[in-house]
Amino acid sequence: MSAALPIPLIQLLQVLTVALGAPALMGVIAKVESRLQGRRGPRVLQPYYDLAKLCRKEALAPSGASWFFLAAPIIAVASYLTIPLLIPVLTTYGLPLGYMGDILGGGFLLSLASFVVATAALETGSPYAQLGSSRAKTFSAITEPVVLFVVFTVALLTGTDLPYALAATVRSSASQVIRPAHLLASAALFMVILHETGRIPVETHTGTNEFGMIEEARSFEHSGPYFALLKWGSMLKQFILFTILADVFLAPWGLASTQRLGAVLLAIVALLAKAVAIGVAVAVIDDSFAKLRLFKITEYASAAFLLAVLGVFTLYLGGG
């Protein structure tokens, strides 16, 4: 099939792929993890059913919470759905709306979503929710410099801030992939992703452990459709971060370089495959290591920072 798709449609497809594929990715990771643990595990499509169930439930809000509490999940999901417009999800060429923001813009949107959810949790006055949001914000403050340095690496490597340009650079030759700067930045970004998606060694994704909760606790007080939005939001965040890692840093191949329908479909399949591959790696890490004690997360963040800083340094002397 060689029909050329119009650009706006491709752009819409980018958002839809992320929106619809995120729960599936979550389901696959859960399944792989269970298999590694020797269980049969839930079905892969379970997250869809969970979201649907939650939408049918009644929504409650604590007394004293304002409109912000109900608006926060919506704002978060809206931010998350905007990001696929800015990063290379399916195509190698920049799409028109993609120039709305560069990689810093994408980072800003992620932080915005995280911020509103945390603030909404603070509003409730519930101890667990406040605990989670204060922890989340503290640790985000520590990992933000890492993200910044990764962005600097991108900028130094390509001279621009656009993720598309970096993807193109990485595709250009094999020796680009084993550049120390590139590998270090990718490793740092992977560590940040583990932190942002609440995986081992930062937080346990399965079950609630009060002493270790960070991300899980923030959504304690929401219920019903709003809770469904929050859960969907965190799945979206996970998929987006995996997409950035795969399509910009590690494996920017398989993206459509034309507007042909066949190429775009191939790109969708490739993206899902890459995201699943990263998800499997995350699941293996989940089952291999133990959660870090909270005060050791600073060590973890300093290790990620070290990798990012070294990545920037190695670029300065050329040949990095």
Added chain:
Amino acid sequence: MIGVVLAILIVPLAAGVASFLVPAPVGKGITIVSGIAAFGLVLALIPSVSHGTLNYFTYLRADAVSGIFLLATGFLYAAVAVYAAGYLKGRTERYTRRFYLGFNVFAWAMLAAPLMGSLALLWIAIEVTTVVSALLVAIEDTDGAAEASWKYVLIASAGLGLGLLATIFAYYAGSQVLGTHFNLGIDPLIGAGSRLPKTPVELAFLLAVLGYGTKVGLVPVHTWLPDAHSEAPTPVSALLSGALLATSFYAILRFYQFTAAALGSGIPRDTLLAFGIASLLLASLYVFGQRDVKRLLAYSSVEHMGILAIGVSFGAPLALAGVLLHVMAHAAAKGSAFMGAGVFTVKYRTKQMHTMRDGMRLLPWSGPLFLLAIFALSAFPPFGVFRSEFQIVDGGLGSGSYAAAAVLVVLVTIAFFGLATSATGMLLSPAPRSADAPTHAPTGASPGASPDGRQSPGHAEAIAAALEDGAAVAVRTREEPSQATGSLVSGEPSAWMVVPVLAGLAVLVLLGVHPPADLTNLIAQASAQLAGAQPRGTP
């Protein structure tokens, strides 16, 4: 001469191994023979190296500069070997054998270093001296010795790590001109001269001064020195201060030679001047207020190494000749001083100077000899140190470094004050008189009276009271374990410990009054080699 060089390399090592395997008294004899033989071999080598450089087997090399350092080490090896025979009286068999093994291997490594023709082998030799001397510092098995040896081995090895980096940069610079399989030979490197790339050579020199300077004892990387030199057994301290510091300085001199050939003499001289002034300043201040006699002498070593660095930085041939003479004179003087101090520590059973009194009377030979050694270290005429420091200052004034020469003289004078006040306190102050003597039993503190006329009336009563109690008065042969000086009897612990100090002072007088013609030739040749590396027309 090949035989002589090989013999110098083989004899001490063989002696070390042998003295470990045979009973201690035989080992003692073997060491003394080896020391004297090594010194004799070095003396035999001198006429040849005065006339030119000897090269054997690619990696062995002896020239006039090496000859100077070999003389210093060889003399100390012989003298301290004799001294150790007396110092180790009363130690266990196991201790003595391990001591002699380490001692001989240590001397072997220090004798080998000036004979190495490649900078890489030079580094290896100095590394071997570090590890062997660390074990020797720790051999006393006291808390202080353990601390000192750990500090020493860690700091000195880290410094030598930097020295290795310096060697690598020197290789890199040399290989750019001389090809990839350059073996770090000294002559090719000097010969390449200004063809060497500038930055690596600069870097190599700076790292060498910092790295090897750690072993020389230049401030600020000298911090291991007072501890190690004071906690080691005295023969080892004498070798450390007199010979090891000089051998490490030899390494810096080699780097100086090719750096000055490549870059001109500006940067190397400024670097050495800075480190030298810092060392001299800090050491002359620290000699005040020292309570431990060996620590005092250790800081004096830092001072003299600073003087060496300053002397090289003056650059004039006269100053360089002074530096080379100073190496030898300092070895003799510091060795004698340490050996004398060792006699004191054996006699008084302590290293604390404020408890040692009346040295002139209690040690009729070592007392005066120690005083003379201290004067020698402070550059009194007619000792060799005076001549060498005079030459250094003269060379400095002649080459226009007025400020540095003035600073040198002032700081040396300050250091003299420090040394002299402590030493004369030990030697000339009368023994303290304890007021509560009569009430003590014979095993307690006995009255601190001396049988000559230095008594106060009250003291006479105390003596009478003590006599009535039947307490022993000072002139018993039994030595008290407590530190009351008056209970010690006058007399040398061992003749073995006196002779080397006499020899050292005799050498100093010889060097100061009338150095033998062969020696003067050697020094002239060596200073020409060092100065000849500079481009013509340098002031």
Added chain:
Amino acid sequence: MNAPPGIYQGAANVIAALMLLLEFGMLRQALVRDQVRLYAAQSALISVLAVVIAADRNLPDLYAVAALSAALKVFAVPYVLRRLLGSPAGDEPPGVAGSHTLSPASAVLVCIGLAAFGFFTFGSLGIHSPQAPELALAIAAAMVFVSFGLMIVRRDVASQAIGFFSLENAVSLAALVLAAGLPLLLETAFLFDLLLAVVVFGMLIRSHHARAESLSTADLSRLRG
């Protein structure tokens, strides 16, 4: 800044960067056993790098150096260290937790600063040559500084000793980068000299351990002035 290095140079740079990361890893380890393992890993990387450089520049001597270095630094030295650092009864070496003067995160940050200093001072010297990847030299300089940092922030003899050995590793890295053509005899002499140093260090640590019943250096501050 955009031109990527060749495959060999890139590999050399990656190996150097990994060695630096292992150096930082040593800052974190609390057990002597883990530090020795990191040291062995670092030495293994040096051998791999030696092979890479030997292949790239046709220096057959370097293969022998790589093999000898692996035998000595990856197997012999860790073995000697484990034997000498263990308690006299011969079981596992003790841990030295609590000997940090700074928490691991702060130590990492301080050492990042030291590494940056070393990195940029050596990098800005402009020691260019077709044979020397400049980046690896700068990383070696950073490693030297970080190993000094390791010796400074830890208060136990084992970490200080491992800091010194990794200093030697850093200098070996610089040697591989700058002095790959050094004659085989000299390289061999260096390696055996290192073994000798290890033995002496081990003996001193063992006697310290026997005397103080711990590896801490907290008591080693009696000699002052």
